[in-house]
Amino acid sequence: MPWDWSLSSGYLYPPAFAVILIPLTWISNDLAVRIWLFLIQAAVLASLLIIYRVIGRPSRAELLALVAVLTTFFPLANTVLAGTMNSLLLLLLTGAWACWHRRRDVAGGVLVGAAAVFKLFPAALLPYLAWRRHWKLLAAAAVTGLAGVGLGLAVTSLDHNIYYFREMLPHLAAGTGYRENQSLAGVAARICDPDTTNAGGSAGWCGRLIDWPAVLVLLTIVWRLTSRASRSGLEFALAVTALPLISSVTWSFPLVILILPIALLVRQAMSGRMPRGQIRALMGAWVCFSAAPAVHYLLIVYPLPHWTGVLDLMPQGMTRLVGEAYFIGTLVVFGGICLALRTERRSESAVTPPALAA
Numbered sequence: 001m002p003w004d005w006s007l008s009s010g011y012l013y014p015p016a017f018a019v020i021l022i023p024l025t026w027i028s029n030d031l032a033v034r035i036w037l038f039l040i041q042a043a044v045l046a047s048l049l050i051i052y053r054v055i056g057r058p059s060r061a062e063l064l065a066l067v068a069v070l071t072t073f074f075p076l077a078n079t080v081l082a083g084t085m086n087s088l089l090l091l092l093l094t095g096a097w098a099c100w101h102r103r104r105d106v107a108g109g110v111l112v113g114a115a116a117v118f119k120l121f122p123a124a125l126l127p128y129l130a131w132r133r134h135w136k137l138l139a140a141a142a143v144t145g146l147a148g149v150g151l152g153l154a155v156t157s158l159d160h161n162i163y164y165f166r167e168m169l170p171h172l173a174a175g176t177g178y179r180e181n182q183s184l185a186g187v188a189a190r191i192c193d194p195d196t197t198n199a200g201g202s203a204g205w206c207g208r209l210i211d212w213p214a215v216l217v218l219l220t221i222v223w224r225l226t227s228r229a230s231r232s233g234l235e236f237a238l239a240v241t242a243l244p245l246i247s248s249v250t251w252s253f254p255l256v257i258l259i260l261p262i263a264l265l266v267r268q269a270m271s272g273r274m275p276r277g278q279i280r281a282l283m284g285a286w287v288c289f290s291a292a293p294a295v296h297y298l299l300i301v302y303p304l305p306h307w308t309g310v311l312d313l314m315p316q317g318m319t320r321l322v323g324e325a326y327f328i329g330t331l332v333v334f335g336g337i338c339l340a341l342r343t344e345r346r347s348e349s350a351v352t353p354p355a356l357a358a
Contacts, residue, residue, distance in 0.1 A: 015160050016152035017085065017118040036083055043091040044076065044259065050094050051263050054101055054233065062270040066263060072290035075255035075326070084253040089115050093122060094260050097236045100137070109140025116141070117148030120169070121247035121254070127219075128239045132228055174202045175211070175248035179300075182326040183250035184218070185211045197323070218242050218334075225341050230348070234341040237261040241334045245327075252293070252326055261337050268340050278339055281332050288329030296322040 024032040048066075052058055058066065070076060079086050092115040099108030116123035123145075129138050153161055175181065177189030177196025188210035189196045192203035222239055241261045244250040265282055268274045274282070299322065304315035321328075 013085070013119060014117060014148075014152065015156040015164055016148040018160075019151055019155045020118075022155070033083070037080065040083065040085065040087040041080060043087040044070075044256070047087075047091045047094040047259060048263065050091075050098050051260065054098050055264070055267055058267070059270060062266060065270060066266050069262060069266065069286055069289075070259070072286070073259070074289055074293040075252040076259070078252045079256050082253065085118065086253045086256040089119055089122065089254065090257045090259055092118070093240055093257055097233060097240065097260060100134075100236050101231055101233050103231065105134055105137040106140045109134075109137040109142075110144045112137070113141035113144025114148065117145055117152075119254070121243055121250075124243055124246050125239055128222060128226070131223055131226060172249050175207065176200045176202055177207070179323055180251045181249055182244070182252070182255070182324070182330065183247050184214045184245050185248040186250065187324065187327055188214070215246055218245055221338060225338060225345075227345065232341060232344060234264060234337055234344060237264050238334070238337045238341060241330070241337055244330060245334065255289075255326060255330065258289075258330065258333055261333055265333065265336050265340065273343065274336075274340065278336055282336055285329040285332035285336070288325040288332065292322045292325030292329075296325060299323075 024036060027035075076087075078084075092111045096108045096111035096115070099105070099111065112122060112125055112129070116126075126138060126141065129141070149161075175183065175185030175189060177186055177193060178200040179190075179197045181189075185202075185207065188207040189201075189203040191210060192206035193201075196203060219242070222242055225238060226235060237260055240257060243257065244254050247254065262285075265274070269279050269282060299319050304319060306312055307315060
């Protein structure tokens with residue numbers, strides 16, 4: 001697509017990820033596809049097992065609620081349909097979350113480093129970890145990252161690495177306003193230049209003037225809710241939720257990593273630790289990730305008719321609203337984790353003084 005280079009069919013992942021796919025080239029294509037589809041779905045199940053190993057077994061009602069969410073979760077369906085590797089990112093980040101929660105920093109750092117090697121945007125966790133002064137974890141992530149880059153150089157050759165880092169990465173970092181990009185950069189580009197929704201391309205400095213301050217606000221929220229005195233699973237999940245928003249290019253596929261914070265929010269709701277208003281907001285996020293994308297794709301094929309005068313704003317507004325459903329849902333999940341974390345902090349501060357007095 002000459003109008004937006006980042007929408008071309010070039011290899012979008014860092015070269016190191018190609019290394020783990022090499023064994024699939026040793027077998028027939030049909031069998032390789034079946035094995036890969038099995039692996040990406042098994043990664044989701046393994047992630048859920050890790051989550052409930054840490055937070056405890058779910059009740060029957062909670063399990064039914066989570067199954068209802070996941071079976072209608074469009075990003076997961078798209079991931080399976082397209083055969084993308086983002087469920088592997090979910091598994092790596094969920095493993096890192098569990099290791100961090102249990103203070104196994106070296107193992108957590110290896111998993112974060114591996115996730116950043118396979119797809120670059122998880123590297124945005126490193127400033128958060130540095131702010132918390134997890135030096136051992138950061139060192140393990142850095143060593144893993146260097147090893148991954150070295151492995152990519154050794155196996156995929158220097159030319160492929162130069163191609164990715166010099167040709168592909170700058171275009172991906174610039175972002176695109178194409179309708180599938182649900183990051184802050186994508187939304188900012190569409191606000192500045194609505195034509196990028198269909199034609200692609202970034203919105204230049206106008207987009208950056210919206211995107212960069214929004215990213216700073218997001219990072220400030222994460223830092224304000226960060227506590228170096230304790231390790232809350234909600235806090236790490238908050239940092240994970242911020243990743244697809246901070247990334248310059250986020251299709252529906254990377255939103256699979258939201259399964260981690262969504263599972264934690266479902267536990268909060270089913271255990272009675274979430275007010276009704278937040279539960280309603282969480283159900284709204286469910287709509288954003290289930291029914292709304294279907295309506296969005298339907299309106300692309302069968303657009304609403306144009307009305308005269310001011311009334312034309314209604315069909316246009318509805319089309320734009322469902323077009324931003326993934327982005328809105330991600331913001332709702334981010335806000336839900338923020339509120340749940342603040343409630344947890346207040347509960348801890350209310351319990352701490354009597355404990356000290358005793």
